[in-house]
Amino acid sequence: MEKSAKIVILTGAGISAESGLGTFRDEGGLWAQHRIEDVATPEGFARNPDLVHGFYNARRVQAAKAQPNPAHRALARLQAEHTGEVVIITQNVDALHEAGGAAQVLHMHGTLAGALCAVCGHRWPAPLEMQTGQPCPACAAPAGRPDVVWFGEMPYFMEEIYAHLAEADLFAAIGTSGEVYPAAAFVDEAHLAGAHTVELNLEPSAAASRFGERRFGPASETVPAWVAELLGRP
Ligand code: APR
DSSP states (O other), rough: OOOOOOEEEEEETTHHHHHHHHHSSSSTHHHHHHHHHSSSSHHHHOOOOHHHHHHHHHHHHHHHHHHOHHHHHHHHHHHHHHHOEEEEEEESSSSHHHHTTOOOOTTTTTEEEEEETTTTEEEEEESSOOTTOOOOOOOSSSOOEEEOOOOSSSSSSSSHHHHHHHHHEEEEEESSOOOOOTTTGHHHHHHHTTTTTEEEEESSTGGGSSSSSEEEOOHHHHHHEOOOOOEEOO
16 A cells, blocks of 8 residues: 555444444444433433433443453554554544544544533533533533534534545445444545545445445454554564
């Protein structure tokens, strides 16, 4: 691969599965345990904020105990050793990419580590467990919420993401089911930019046929092997 090639990577819950964090749509996944409309929509939060805080508090506690796996570390290695730009865009709200050594990760669905004021938009570091009516440190409104992008809300960094996709020489989607837009269409944007596209997933995603290359298996095995190949050294 060209030394200066720009690599754009999209990750989903599958890259954190082997770190013990649940995925959404696998057997017994988070959306089998909770109704999306109850815990991942603004309407659900307005209806029952305690339930929503409970859902994210449990995920925050679990994420705090999780360790990065070889897939997270391999992407950090790629960022450190590849001479061209390596951009990591994640749909995940955990901090395992950063814990694995990655830099400038674009969390398009927000982060468990962040709290947001629903009234004034102020952001602050979320406590491990948030309570309903948490006063905003800036405007004191009792409107603290997880800084996570819910269904029906605009994902973050979209302009920057499309600019990266337009310049991509190589686009990889890792551990994502390709079921949720706009992330599921990033492969099409990259393809339009002339990038080589590869999917690394446990099994074919809904978007598999739109990738030029597909590698199946657990991310902790497929991603380190893929990175070693890209760098031309084990
Ligand atoms: N290694 C690689 N891939 C895996 C592994 C693994 N160990 N385990 C599971 N996978 C794959 C599954 O095959 C599946 O295709 O990861 C994918 C996980 O898909 P989802 O559970 O749908 O997660 P994701 O694609 O990240 O969901 C996207 O949907 O609900 C919203 O906001 C939420 O960010 C999330 C978005």
